[in-house]
Amino acid sequence: MTVDTAPTRLRHQLPLVLWLVLVWILLWGTWSWANVISGLVVALTVLVLLPLPHVVGGVRFRPVSALVFLGHFAGDLVLSGAQVAWLALRPRRADGGSAIIRVQLRADSDLLLTMVAEATSLVPGSLVLDLDREHRVMTVHLLHVRDRDAIERERADVLRTEERLVRAFGSAADIEGLAATAGTSTGERVP
Template identity: 60%
Template sequence: MTGDPAPAATYRLRHQLPLLVWLVLVWNLLWGTWSWANLLGGIVVALAVTLLLPLPPVVGGARVRPVALVRFLSYFVVDLVSSGALVAWQTVRPSGIDRSAIVTVQLRTDSDLLLTILAESLTLVPGSMVIDLDRERRTLGLHILHVSNEDDVERQRASVLAQEERVVRAFGSPDEIAALGLAPGEEPARAGRRTP
């Protein structure tokens, strides 16, 4: 017994429509002028991209919690301003930037969406850049512009874990929020698994 393909096609089109509209908009913005030819060309390109290069479906989605979102955005803006001022000072001071470091941080989440939000929020802050993200191992590699000692490195690690917690609390599922209680790198217990 086979299902009716019409509802599946309607469901797929409904979820692909925002992507199609976005691709057409980007196509027109890249051309710099609006015309019927650019609009039709954008539609053809958007359909070709989505049909020939389909993306895997996004599982789940964001569950936005307003209070946690405001907290996340508040910390992000403060980090943005303070780090921008610090980097500006370090570039104009006579001694310049002494040492930088690459730090690996063991995370607690493995959600594609949450990791993307975390990586973008860390990279947008001046003075740090995500250079590696391993979802399977739940590790994040981060380049830090200025460190003076090992305490600075540990402070940066703690800052990344605090940012991860804010992201998960703002956008994560209840299971992902519960996983914040685990130590970084610790696997959550699976249902039905017996412990010795």
């Protein structure tokens, strides 16, 4: 096990410090030097008292692919939000149920798997119940599915979300892994 030197740790945690200071300033609702300095003190205190392992290596940021992901994600949020709202407001009918599916993911990075799970859970109508890291299988609860075709469309949506995230933030090896496993998905409906 290697121990990072203080400058190395600080370099890897600098984005987190900046993020925590920004959140601190936003929570206070006004920019001032006092808020910046106190935010810096709070951020450093949090990082010293609650140290997190840093995520290094393999992650790349591709702005165009990130914008593609964000555009599709925003569209999914609006569409799914409208569908869930309609389900809540419409007269009750028994024309659909819920389903629990398993999706075999292709990414092998902890960060990418977490991003896929978070993006899936943030979209109304779907909730990640479990993420099996060892086998890269995500279990998702789906609200209002009518038939097996709807289930397969939802599974394909999760895989498209994964692909967009890998293309936006994955390493070259992650992107190659997508091509190598294209078209593979497993899962079944759980009553």
